[in-house]
Amino acid sequence: MPAYIALLLVTIIFTPQTWAAPCEKTLRIAWEPFSPYLVNNADGSMTGVDAAVVEQVLKEMQCSISWHYMPWQRTLIEIAKGSIDIAAAASKTAARQEWMYYSDVYRNENIALFVRKNETANIEINQLIDIKDIPFRLGLVSGSYFGKTLETALKNQDFQSKITWVVNTDQLPKMLHAQWIDGFITHKAVGYDLNNKHNSSSEIDVYPIEISNDPLYYIFSKKSISPQFVDEFNRTLQAMKTDASYQQLLAE
Structure with a gap:
């Protein structure tokens, strides 16, 4: 057997496939009106930085997506159940980490x-x-x-x-x-x-009092998304951050 074929077989057998598995289906992303960060347009498309970043990352990962409207409280419930895969603009808490994964930081709240x-x-x-x-x-x-x-x-x-x-x-x-x-x-x-x-x-x-300027993350259901997928998402996100267009996107 030629060496390159043997190497290919080893790669196929031993390379973790779980991160890619969710992309065999359409990833379900929750949204609610959150302009200017998350906007549902008349044609059904989504705009705003929260939509643009996740759509670009998943495009690079060759994943298809569908957007699903629901209030935030229901979003958290559906993420926990695994009937929604991803949501945006989440703060990190110890309780939430029990049933969801977090992306790297993609912007800060004000x-x-x-x-x-x-x-x-x-x-x-x-x-x-x-x-x-x-x-x-x-x-x-x-x-x-x-x-x-x-x-x-x-x-x-x-x-x-x-x-x-x-x-x-x-x-x-x-x-x-x-x-x-x-x-x-x-x-x-x-x-x-x-x-x-x-x-x-x-x-x-x-009103002039300080409340929070904490980092924000995308969240992923532990029931439907693997940690390997989140690792790949974060690698793609970090690569995007090195591009000047990313900072321009955040400033819009």
Whole structure:
């Protein structure tokens, strides 16, 4: 047997194939309205940096994909079950690591507390936990994680009593302008974008307290995706990061 054929057979037999196996099927990616990072267009295509990065990485890996709309809380449930393979813009927590894999960091979040602009001066808090001591209704998306500052505050029962939970982020600006809540927490760019789309005649403001600037990751279901696949995803992602176009993509 020629040496090169023997080498090829050894490669086929002993090279791990599990990372490539998911690409034998269409990978299922969850999404919800998260403009400007994740946008569903009229033609069904997805744009925004969160979509562009994952689509380019999976294209390089020769994987086909399908996008599936669902609220974030359901996304986490479906990732845990293995009926969704991938989701974007996830923070890393110890609990989540039990049932999902994480990509390498692909961008950082910028989390802000939004309030009605004409009321900013009337709100007297020095840190997020101070909301427990004032008349204030805070809107949050169920299942969201916005850093340790908020998680610590949520352990306080008086703070918890101020929370109004919602299913989707796009509900929050509408509720703020309808005066159903007094403020909400989300990504800074997302909050402004939603307000411009749905409440362009009203103004919102970012209250000047620090909440989170943590790294964000793509997440993968441990039920449907192998660690070898995630390793290959990360190698492809890191190769993309060396290209100047990647930084331009993040800046858009």
